[in-house]
Amino acid sequence: MNILIIGAAGMIGSKLTNRLIADGNLGGKAIDKVILVDVVEPTAPADAPFATETMAADLSSPGVAATLVEKRADVIFHLAAIVSGEAEADFEKGYRINLDGTRFLFDAIQAADGYVPRVVFTSSIAVFGAPFPDAIPDEFHHTPLTSYGTQKAIGELILSDYTRRGFMDGIGIRLPTICVRPGKPNKAASGFFSSIIREPLAGQEVVLPVSEDVRHWHASPRSAINFLIHAATIDGEKVGTRRNLTMPGLSVTVGEQIEALRRVAGDNVVARIRREPDPVIMKIVEGWPRNFAPVRAPALGFRSETDFEQIIRAHIEDELGGTFVA
């Protein structure tokens, strides 16, 4: 089988590529070829047990989607998006990349005769906007409070309608906040959820800008890749007409994150967290979802971590070679 990954150069895209290389198959079917696409040409993996092709392509440029669809991949992972902060800061770019790009892709699939690929679309919990119930149920309405969330919610609607009409076989997955996100600290308002774990484990001091009672919804990068693989291989009949699913995750407070870090790595590591409340970040975080009660996705076999220590251990195993700076 052939697989197309759009947005392959990002954190999720490269971890997905590595997972496909490790597995050599998808849902038990041997992989013949993986096509890696991003706005900047992804690096070709050296060690793949299948053919790979890399392409620089901007899905939001008219005509590009058709060239990608010509590859006739059996499975398309559509991960390409600009992030929430950028979509908010640059109105035109957000709608162009996140909405038009997605619609161009889905329309190119619709226009391709007899081609009905499985399309896995990464949506987001940003489709939800406050005020929320204590735990957001699967049936809660989408009232995004960001342009990014709006663009993802629209992508979900088109995916669902095009699947219902038989143009494609789409599954949309609403990812939790990915934690522990590897790499350098960034200026994203959500960055501290990861950096308060990642930096202390690397021997670095880190600033916690919110109070410890802030609650949020997490899954590890490893779980995110599991979600993508499961979404690519699940029986569409079982999913039914409601093609967009809130993924399972773990709702913990920042205080619970810190206590889990203490249990895994000890007091010395935790002592590297410095509390410096930032009213701007606290205000932003107030509007974010804190907890969900997903029923459908777990019933369909999607699994995530069940305590935060697992999330920390996944980071130590997958990113730190099993060790940390004690």
Place this chain on the structure above:
Amino acid sequence: MNILIIGAAGMIGSKLTNRLIADGNLGGKAIDKVILVDVVEPTAPADAPFATETMAADLSSPGVAATLVEKRADVIFHLAAIVSGEAEADFEKGYRINLDGTRFLFDAIQAADGYVPRVVFTSSIAVFGAPFPDAIPDEFHHTPLTSYGTQKAIGELILSDYTRRGFMDGIGIRLPTICVRPGKPNKAASGFFSSIIREPLAGQEVVLPVSEDVRHWHASPRSAINFLIHAATIDGEKVGTRRNLTMPGLSVTVGEQIEALRRVAGDNVVARIRREPDPVIMKIVEGWPRNFAPVRAPALGFRSETDFEQIIRAHIEDELGGTFVA
């Protein structure tokens, strides 16, 4: 003040025009001019106490939205859409008219410097798709089962985001099924809800294609116009960030419709209804919403009929000059 009605030649658009002519003002502010736009040039009303302008324009043609926005109307009623059946039968036309047309309009408003009109957008209960709870709450998610419902749900999302960003001041209203719809019987699957009242009152026999226990959600044309007027004049601050509202309506069974007709017009009129169950129509109707529990719209002052006799009497008063064929 100046008012722009896009989709002015339709049933709702012409009734809204007549209401503005009767009132001469909108929310207490004198109307200077009303601009009536539709794909076919609307008829200029002869008796308006304000200036009128009529235009033939297709909002889905690039550039047209900008010419409409140049009018700098204080209030825009965006009623233009192709109906559910047509949007389902003609994929390309539905997305072009109902989605692209709406986005072109909202984008043209966004691009106009310092212009932030009140925009009233007619959405639909078709944004909801089965399975439903007994009464659909305001917080229920949007999982449309038609392309029309998908296009309306996307319009709602863009309206909400553009309002949040300060580009416009939008209010989306999800209309119930309009009953009694005036005019000739048509082939819409929902047509019987109106025709079983309208045709007998006009002395005509009519076919009822479903069983009497079918339940549906109704409001009169008169209420629909009240909703539009109220949405045009309501304080946006009071509405808050959730700009799309399920309008109040009346949930009744077909049997209750018929008994109301009997009370208003007598046994002879009811005897003109012939029962001829149509499995195709029964199947379509099964997927439709039956009942809602709107809380926000009534709290914001939107009002509809509270029993079906009022809906029948509104039809007799507004369409039949106060009489019917006994």
